[in-house]
Amino acid sequence: MKQIAAVATLALLCGLASAQDKPKKTGAPSPEDSVKAMKVHEGLEATFWAGEPGLINPTSMDIDERGRIWCCESMNYRGSKMRPEGDRIVIMEDTDHDGKADSYKVFYQDKAIIGPLGITVIGNKVYLAQSPKMLVFTIDDSGDKPVGPPEVLFDGFTGVNHDHGLHSMMFGPDGRLYFNSGNDGANGARVMNGKGEPVIDSTGSEVGGKGTKWRGGPRGGAGQHYTNGMAFRCNPDGTGFETLGFNFRNNYEVCSDSFGTAWQSDNDDDGNQGVRINYVMEGGNFGYVGFYKDSSWGRDQGAYPGQSRQEAHFHQRDPGVVPNLLNTGGGSPTGILAYEGELPGLNGKLIHCDAGPNVVRIYTPTAAEAGYKCESVDLVKSSDRWFRPADVCVGLQGEIYIADWTDPGVGGHATGDKDPATISGRIYRIAPPGFKPDAPKLDLSTVKGQIDALLSPNLARRFLGYQKLVAGGADATKALEEVFKSGKTDQHRARALWLLARGADGQKVVKEALKDKSTDIRVAALRAARLIKMDMIEIAKELVADPSMAIARELCLALNYESTGKCLDLLVALGDRVQPQNSYEGVANKDWAQQEAKRQEAYVPKWYLEAFGIACTNREKEVLEAWQKNGKNKDPKVAEAIAWRLNRVIPEPPAPPPKKDK
Template identity: 30%
Template sequence: MGPAISLLPALAIAFSASQSSAQTPAPYSPAKSGFDFPIYTNHPPGNTLPNDPVRRGATTPPLHPDETRKLIQVPPGFEVRVFASEPMVVNPVAMTWDERGRLWVLELYEYPRGAKPGEKPRDRIKILEDTDADGVADKVTVFADGFNLATGLALGNGGVYLGAAPNLYFLQDTNAPAGSGAGALQKANKQTVLLTGFGLEDRHELLNGFAWGPDGWLYMTHGVFTRSKVRDAHDPDGFGVQMDAALARFHPRTKKFEVFADGTSNPWGVDWNERGDAFVSACVIQHLFHMAPGGQYNRQGGTWANPFGYVGDLPTKGLPAVVDWRHYRAAHAGICIYQGDQFPPEWRGLVMLGNIHQNALNCDRLTPLGSTYRAEKESTLLGPAGEALRAKTGATIKQGEEWRHVGPGNFLVSGDPWFRPVSVQTGPDGALWVMDWCDRYPC
């Protein structure tokens, strides 16, 4: 068995270092979320989307998770396994692990419209466990529910940090032994609002990407078309911190909130390399930024909170991305700089990025460049496009369809058009875990 790759989706295919069923799958009937997800567009009312197969969405029905797994290409020596699927997990948007190895998943039922007036919101936090060590989740615990448009999740300080605009919550289980870690938590019974003022204007660009930095701060990303003025929830007269496209952070002890770096577009995820440098994945504009404290970076639109850093046209001003090229399309979500020990050592330090338009995980290699970095498509380890397919079946790929195959810049490619990877992380087992939003439409 080779290194495992783990995925977690919203139609709930959760691939990870887990064993898929050997039985013939039954006809698949996906769990219902309560309403059909609409597709949003900037086109005037009454106009249809252009004849674009990506923006038009998948034209085939959803597949059973085991069938989806068979359509995933990975480099030779790697394998994909399913850890959990619907109805055990539905609409997952964020994940993390506790010290016992339990997988925590945030389910986002209310995207994008929000809960209906007068109805209880349905977003919730689940704990998934593999109690018999066969690599498949077999136990689910609902830790907390009743939230609306919840998009950020992190464990720490004996509780759970939850982002659900306009608030940042801290959830506790007071029945857990005092001083115990998150592994002792079972059911939230205390809720505290730490911060408020996070915007809700664009439901695609809410606060997201919670991750603990090497400095002990809780980091989060936030999109350009959602306006926030974040303040202490217990200080109604507080001035607040203005934020839209940014990487921000919260200190759990001092309760200080600040913008770490300003710019990009709709960033969705942050991770650090072994030197402690922060990298953010973004959409629409360039897809990868090295962000330093106080930096003002190229933006999709609008202006920085501090207007005195740069002048001139925004598209050409501000600190640049570490790339001046694109993968297929430009809808990236989730970032992982792999530093686990399950993959061979030559894979350490490579950047893995979810690409919801390509139904793929892209892979970039970072090279130091002065005080920053340059990123290029990883090609040394991935080889020419289609090489893995030729070695396995003898088939060759068509010119212009390299993006559909493992090769330079493409670590994982799915033939299932419903595959929408939104989170990529290294799990406690060293496997690469991928959360798949699994939807007909990319967003």
């Protein structure tokens, strides 16, 4: 990584605690009135935790292992140049455990920091997402300021000072960092590493819409280049770069659960009620623009009579497009997380902010063959139109914190709160009534303490536990084996599995995990097998007839990285698992909930068809011919589906009527 040449301006604000006792008047409702306007999920309550003047316009936040909240602010977003000295990274802490921040410190401020969209704090590193760069700070021994200027992890993203640019990183259970970029950040990009070299992902493709290589060869036409928003993962040092998906619009943040399943939201073209939640099926095209000539959804909507605008918006009926998990209507989707804590009824759910309708939601994905269905309820719904949730994070005790941008409007890059004298920003806490904030002891000197950290609901602690245990010896292995055997939840078991897979007996552990009674654990085991570079051809031979469609899906995604000569027979066998596709007629419905339920049901068979199609990328013709010759499934509807997918049979929309002479 290279260092930025400019010397940073550092500031340390120690006197803000007293200012917080008497909050200044703002254009927004008072924090107390904002809390009163919130309707909170049963068994939980909202409380005000931090705000102006110590915190202004938070775009992203993270919570470190001490329970301190780090926010990147944006007073200089787009045309709102309200802070000439540059935007800031602020650290907040509740030192007396009374439920409110009483310490506000500026970690970093510089004129080069303009509208950052993502912050991640793990170990002694702070990752700051600000197109065109992903920056990395090293925290000094005080814990309150950087050692020096940031280093550059990645460069070359576009979307500078644009909310469709580069977004925050999030630690995953496999030890890697997950992040994404909206379409304005990726479309014009040719991403470089810190040495100025083009980033080549695990498929042999250059990353970004301007990349010149595709799967080891030159960039090609339709289906042979990346386009629009993209999702990624890599090691903390930037190596091992992988592209998870592409052709999103403005995918704001991506998270991973403990099984290694990636989830995110994606925004629509404003006003089309098409905001969506995605299960990010690895290697998938997610359909914002059309396959041929990157055509717009508006042009292509007429290709399928009767489809809803929301389907058309992301080319959902086209072959080669991964289905949406959930349509949520209109909005401005922002931060998301996979909750794995002990708040009542929330374990295993996704928690997601949508600033447009002033809501934070709970999503419940449930397995449906090779894909998912999903339902939604509100965690927090506010009647305060200034409540604009931008991010959500989990504290040390499993409590949830919401960063509130705080503005009378969103959309179109607009900022209505522009008066430097009254501008605001808030953080709220969601916890059970009577919650007593504390910082559970963190002892990384013992294996027990390391296991406790790994099992924490807080990602920063989880990272520290992971780092210690992955370098541990026999005692660490024994403790991890016990967690895998009898962990409290399958999420805990999966976290232990990822670490055991990296150990001396990793392949043996993974082989045993592939026989587990839990499908989630078996899916994680397949992903761990790929991570430690086990022989996926041999594993696929053993599992190709496994009754679980989720396992069949994962085999398809794994074979995407194998040579045709090694896996053609396996692809033929996996093609036999394809199911006839449903008719999508009648999905459109005036009742939103009914329309969405019918849409999810109609698309269930398409999840596996798309996984199979991903496995056949760049070899569609060869696989189709082999399957037609040697496939054992003689259902004509299956043959029709496979040919439709591999030939990318996409109808032309009707021609527009001729213009009338004046």
